[in-house]
Amino acid sequence: MKERIERLKKLTYIPQNDIAWLIEQAELSVKQQEIIEENKRQQEVTVHQFRQAQKDIQHLSGDRKRYKQALEKIITNLNFAIQVAQNELDGAAE
Template identity: 90%
Template sequence: MKERIERLKKLTYIPQNEIAWLIEQAELAVKQREIIEENKRQQEVTIHQFRQAQKDIQQLSGDRKRYKQALEKIITNLNFAITVAQNELEGDVK
């Protein structure tokens, strides 16, 4: 391609088929630029979504930890209540 462009630069008259080729190359370059820009945009969207997902995971992990701690306290309290109830029942039986 470079050689063809250099040859065309040296010509004083450019044949019609060469002009058609130049136009085709320019159109391809425009399409490639549009594709690159769209890919960059999609990449930015993907990065944003990934970062948001990371934040959501961190938040859910924190929520999970808090829920687990709360549940452990409830279980401890229930075990204590069961022990107290059993002791009271044993005291009533004697």
């Protein structure tokens, strides 16, 4: 490819097939640039989605911790209520 470019630079008259090749290369370059730009855009979207997912996970982890603590308090209170009821039943049976 470099050889062909150097040869074209030296010509004052450029043959039709060389012009066609130049046009083809230019079109290919434009398509490649469009693909690169689209890939960058998709990468930015993916990074944004990943960061949002991280925030969601942190939020859900915090919710999970609060729910677990609340459930542990409920279980402790229920165990206490069961023990009180059991003591009352034991006292009534005596």
